[in-house]
Amino acid sequence: xxxxxxxxxxxxxxxxxxxxxxxxxxxxxxxxxxxxxxxxxxxxxxxxxxxxxxxxxxxxxxxxxxxxxxxxxxxxxxxxxxxxxxxxxxxxxxxxxxxxxxxxxxxxxxxxxxxxxxxxxxxxxxxxxxxxxxxxxxxxxxxxxxxxxxxxxxxxxxxxxxxxxxxxxxxxxxxxxxxxxxxxxxxxxxxxxxxxxxxxxxxxxxxxxxxxxxxxxxxxxxxxxxxxxxxxxxxxxxxxxxxxxxxxxxxxxxxxxxxxxxxxxxxx
Amino acid sequence: xxxxxxxxxxxxxxxxxxxxxxxxxxxxxxxxxxxxxxxxxxxxxxxxxxxxxxxxxxxxxxxxxxxxxxxxxxxxxxxxxxxxxxxxxxxxxxxxxxxxxxxxxxxxxxxxxxxxxxxxxxxxxxxxxxxxxxxxxxxxxxxxxxxxxxxxxxxxxxxxxxxxxxxxxxxxxxxxxxxxxxxxxxxxxxxxxxxxxxxxxxxxxxxxxxxxxxxxxxxxxxxxxxxxxxxxxxxxxxxxxxxxxxxxxxxxxxxxxxxxxxxxxxxxxxxxxxxxxxxxxxxxxxxxxxxxxxxxxxxxxxxxxxxxxxxxxxxxxxxxxxxxxxxxxxxxxxxxxxxxx
Numbered sequence: 001x002x003x004x005x006x007x008x009x010x011x012x013x014x015x016x017x018x019x020x021x022x023x024x025x026x027x028x029x030x031x032x033x034x035x036x037x038x039x040x041x042x043x044x045x046x047x048x049x050x051x052x053x054x055x056x057x058x059x060x061x062x063x064x065x066x067x068x069x070x071x072x073x074x075x076x077x078x079x080x081x082x083x084x085x086x087x088x089x090x091x092x093x094x095x096x097x098x099x100x101x102x103x104x105x106x107x108x109x110x111x112x113x114x115x116x117x118x119x120x121x122x123x124x125x126x127x128x129x130x131x132x133x134x135x136x137x138x139x140x141x142x143x144x145x146x147x148x149x150x151x152x153x154x155x156x157x158x159x160x161x162x163x164x165x166x167x168x169x170x171x172x173x174x175x176x177x178x179x180x181x182x183x184x185x186x187x188x189x190x191x192x193x194x195x196x197x198x199x200x201x202x203x204x205x206x207x208x209x210x211x212x213x214x215x216x217x218x219x220x221x222x223x224x225x226x227x228x229x230x231x232x233x234x235x236x237x238x239x240x241x242x243x244x245x246x247x248x249x250x251x252x253x254x255x256x257x258x259x260x261x262x263x264x265x266x267x268x
Numbered sequence: 269x270x271x272x273x274x275x276x277x278x279x280x281x282x283x284x285x286x287x288x289x290x291x292x293x294x295x296x297x298x299x300x301x302x303x304x305x306x307x308x309x310x311x312x313x314x315x316x317x318x319x320x321x322x323x324x325x326x327x328x329x330x331x332x333x334x335x336x337x338x339x340x341x342x343x344x345x346x347x348x349x350x351x352x353x354x355x356x357x358x359x360x361x362x363x364x365x366x367x368x369x370x371x372x373x374x375x376x377x378x379x380x381x382x383x384x385x386x387x388x389x390x391x392x393x394x395x396x397x398x399x400x401x402x403x404x405x406x407x408x409x410x411x412x413x414x415x416x417x418x419x420x421x422x423x424x425x426x427x428x429x430x431x432x433x434x435x436x437x438x439x440x441x442x443x444x445x446x447x448x449x450x451x452x453x454x455x456x457x458x459x460x461x462x463x464x465x466x467x468x469x470x471x472x473x474x475x476x477x478x479x480x481x482x483x484x485x486x487x488x489x490x491x492x493x494x495x496x497x498x499x500x501x502x503x504x505x506x507x508x509x510x511x512x513x514x515x516x517x518x519x520x521x522x523x524x525x526x527x528x529x530x531x532x533x534x535x536x537x538x539x540x541x542x543x544x545x546x547x548x549x550x551x552x553x554x555x556x557x558x559x560x561x562x563x564x565x566x567x568x569x570x571x572x573x574x575x576x577x578x579x580x581x582x583x584x585x586x587x588x589x590x591x592x593x594x595x596x597x598x599x600x601x602x603x604x605x606x607x608x609x
C-alpha cells in the first residue's frame with residue numbers, strides 16, 4: 001500500500017519538475033501566435049501576425065543571418081581544432097599533455113563572463129577591432145571542447161587493434177584513416193559539430209564582450225527585452241531559436257547513443 | 269641458430285632480434301627459422317616475449333637489433349602494410365562498421381584486387397570457415413566462435429607468406445577451443461600457409477604444431493617437435509612448463525620422470541626387471557575423471573606425482589591416503605636435465 005503511494009508521489013513530483021521546466025517554453029510558443037500586442041493571459045486570439053512582422057523586420061533577419069554565419073564558422077574551426085587536439089592527446093604522450101587536456105576543457109567550467117572579459121581586454125590591448133572575427137574567436141574557445149570531448153571519448157572507446165588490423169591487411173596511413181578511423185569517428189564528429197553550432201548560436205555573454213556594433217540574435221533579443229520594445233517579435237524569434245537549437249542537440253544525442261553528447265567533460 | 273629442415277625453403281628467418289622497452293628486455297636475442305608450410309608455435313608464459321616477437325614479425329614493432337626475413341627478403345624496416353604477413357588478433361579486431369564479407373574483402377580491396385576476384389575469394393574463405401550464409405552480418409551479430417572464424421578468414425584470404433596468430437582461441441570456452449584447434453590445423457593443411465602461432469597453453473601447442481619453440485624471459489629455451497619438447501625437454505623450465513614434471517637428484521644427476529611413466533606396484537608385486545623401484549607413502553589422491561593423480565612422498569623426502577588411467581572403477585584401497593607404495597620406472601623413460609639451470 002505504502003509502496004504504491006510512494007510511487008505515485010514520486011511520479012507526481014517528476015511531473016511537477018518537468019512542468020516547471022517546460023511551461024515557460026510552451027508559453028513563449030503560445031505568445032508567438034498571440035494576436036495582441038500585450039502579453040497577457042489568457043491569450044486573446046491566435047494569429048500569424050507577429051510571425052509575418054518579425055520575418056519582414058530587416059534587423060531581425062540580419063541578426064539571424066549573423067548568428068548563423070558565426071555559428072557555422074565557429075563550428076568549422078572547432079571541428080578542425082577539436083578533432084586534431086583529440087588525436088594528439090589520444091595518440092601521443094608528450095610533456096604537458098595533461099596540462100593541455102585541462103586547458104582545453106577549462107572553458108566549459110570557466111564562467112563565460114571571465115572568458116568574455118579576458119578576450120575583450122586582450123583585443124583592446126592588442127589593438128584588434130571588435131568585429132565578426134572576434135565573435136568567432138570568442139565562440140571557438142568554448143566550442144572546441146565539445147568536439148574535443150566527443151572525439152576523444154570515441155577514440156578511447158575504439159579498439160586500438162583496429163588500426164593495426166587495417167595496416168596489417170595492407171592499408172597505408174591514409175587508407176586506414178579513410179576506411180577505418182574516420183567512419184568510426186564520424187558520428188562523434190557530427191555530434192560534436194551540432195553541439196558546437198547550438199552552443200554558438202545561443203551564446204550571449206562572451207558575445208557581449210567580443211562584438212562591436214554587430215548584433216547577433218541573442219544580443220538583439222536581450223536589447224529588445226531591456227528596452228521593453230517589440231516583445232511580440234522577441235517571442236517569435238525565441239521560438240525559432242528553440243527549434244534551431246533543439247533539433248541538432250536531439251540528433252547529436254541520437255548519434256552518440258545518449259550519454260556521449262554531453263557538454264560535460266569526458267571522464268579522464 | 270635454430271634451423272628448420274634444410275630440404276625445405278625458409279618462410280621466415282629471425283636473426284639475432286632484440287627488443288627492449290626502456291629497462292625491460294622483451295626479446296633478448298632470438299634466432300629462428302620457420303619452414304614454408306610449417307605450423308610453428310611460440311609457447312611460453314605471459315611476459316616471455318612471445319607476443320612481442322610476433323609483433324616484430326608483423327612489423328608493429330621495430331627491433332633494436334637483428335634482422336627479419338620473409339621469403340628470403342629482408343623486411344626489418346618494412347612497415348606492416350607492405351609485409352607479406354597477416355595477423356589474427358587476440359581480440360579479433362574486426363571492423364565494426366563493415367559486414368563480415370567486407371571485413372574479409374578489406375585486404376584484397378586495398379591491394380586493388382578486382383571486384384570479381386574479390387567476391388570469389390571471399391566466398392571461398394567463408395566456405396572454408398563454414399560461415400557461408402553470414403557474409404552480410406555485422407561482427408556484433410556474431411558469437412565469439414564465429415568472430416574468431418571471421419578473423420581467420422580475413423587473414424587467410426590474402427594468402428600471406430606467413431600467417432601470425434596471437435592466442436586466437438584465448439577468448440573461447442574449453443569445448444569450442446578444442447574444436448577450433450582441430451579445425452585450425454585442418455585449415456592450415458588445406459591452404460598450406462605457414463602459421464606462426466602464439467599461445468601459453470601447452471596442450472594447444474602440442475596438439476597443433478609441427479614444431480614448438482618454448483620461450484622464457486625473452487629467449488628460446490628449446491625448439492623441437494611436440495614429442496621432442498615433451499619427451500626430451502632441454503631445460504628444467506621446459507620440463508616444468510610442459511606437463512607435470514618430477515625432478516629427482518640421484519648420484520648427483522638431476523633428471524625428470526613424467527608421471528605417466530611411473531608404475532605403482534601393488535603390495536607384494538615383485539619389481540619388474542630393469543626398473544628402478546623406490547618406496548614412499550601416498551600423500552594425496554586427486555581424481556580427475558579420466559585418470560587419478562597420486563602425490564607420493566618418497567622415503568628420501570622428495571615428492572613425485574604418478575598418474576594412473578582409470579581403466580577400472582577406483583577401489584577404496586586405491587583411494588587410501590597414507591598407504592605405503594612402491595613406484596617403478598625405467599631408466600630409459602627418464603631424461604637428464606641440461607646443467608644450464
